[in-house]
Amino acid sequence: MKRSVWFLIPLAIAAVLSGCGKKNDQVTIGFIVKQPDEPWFQNEWKFARQAAEKYGFQLVEIGATDGSQVLSGIDNLGAQSAKGLVICAPDVRLGPGILQKAKQYNIKVYAVDDQLVDADGKPLDVPYMGISAYDIGKQVGQAIVDEAKKRGWNLKDPSIAACAPTFPELETGRQRIKGASEVLTAAGLPASQIFTSPNKTGDTSGGFSAGNIVLTQHPQVKKWLVFSTNDEGVMGAVRAMENRGYNAETIIGVGIGGSTAMTDFKKPKPTGVFGSVLIDPKRHGFETSELMYKWITEGKEPPKVILTTGTLITRDNFEKVMTERGLL
Secondary structure, three states: OOOEEEEEEHHHEEEEEEOOOOOOOOOEEEEEEOOOOOHHHHHHHHHHHHHHHHHOOEEEEEEOOOHHHHHHHHHHHHHOOOOEEEEOOOOHHHHHHHHHHHHHOOOEEEEEEOOOEOOOOOEOOOOEEEEOHHHHHHHHHHHHHHHHHHHOOOOOOOOEEEEEEEOOOOHHHHHHHHHHHHHHHHOOOOHHHEEEEEOOOOOHHHHHHHHHHHHHHOOOOOEEEEOOOOHHHHHHHHHHHHOOOOOOOOEEEEEEEOOOOHHHHOOOOOOOEEEEEEEOHHHHHHHHHHHHHHHHHHOOOOOOEEEEOEEEEEOOOHHHHHHHOOOO
């Protein structure tokens, strides 16, 4: 990193400028994320900075947790003559407003993680790198099934059930839940034994609340299978279960993301978070920034859709896998 300068823009949006003092001909690219404190987005920025260092462009990192912050962030980029924007929006339905605002400044837009949609929920014609949500959901379900078999659990046993904190506002979230649920039911778990509850905030506290609701409604369950749209949902539900006396022997939780679940893997004793499907922030950070830079400088528009997959990590292999990925 050559130099970083912190500054504030309206509505408490934090941005970081990476690179040396901007030259007149230097390309500026913005990278907006919806939850800047989460490890996944921190890693996306980390790898985007690597792309900035490799290609010599100016990177502006902006955290925006609501629509007004997104629009203010784009105004900020426009004031800096930015030519491109990589964005994971806090609400995908902001898509038309984001494109309209970006068009005012002639800024190209590349969606990452969550696909931008119109008012009817239809994907917009914007290049997009996301996660194969349904397939990753199936990976989660299979990891749970495999571990249950190792423990000798019979998924048809009525004392075994699944708790799934959901985030139904996102299509990617719905697909993850669908994929995991289908694998579990195919393995013998009755669909009536999969209990969903909305994670209203998408974070660990939201998962905790969602888990508590399910636990209160179903006190007869002795063993829990836990999955969600991300690591945070699983970890929150597991914490709620641990507060009620469940433990690593009676919970099999598998999240999505990897970086947050690592907190549990590092603990001296196992928790109910058995594993996580690690998704690749390097591709989502470095590659999107690289493709945006080439779009700006060479006129090569990125592929319309790129979908990435994941790798199961557990306490046993997370250090090896994450070191290989440059995450440790």
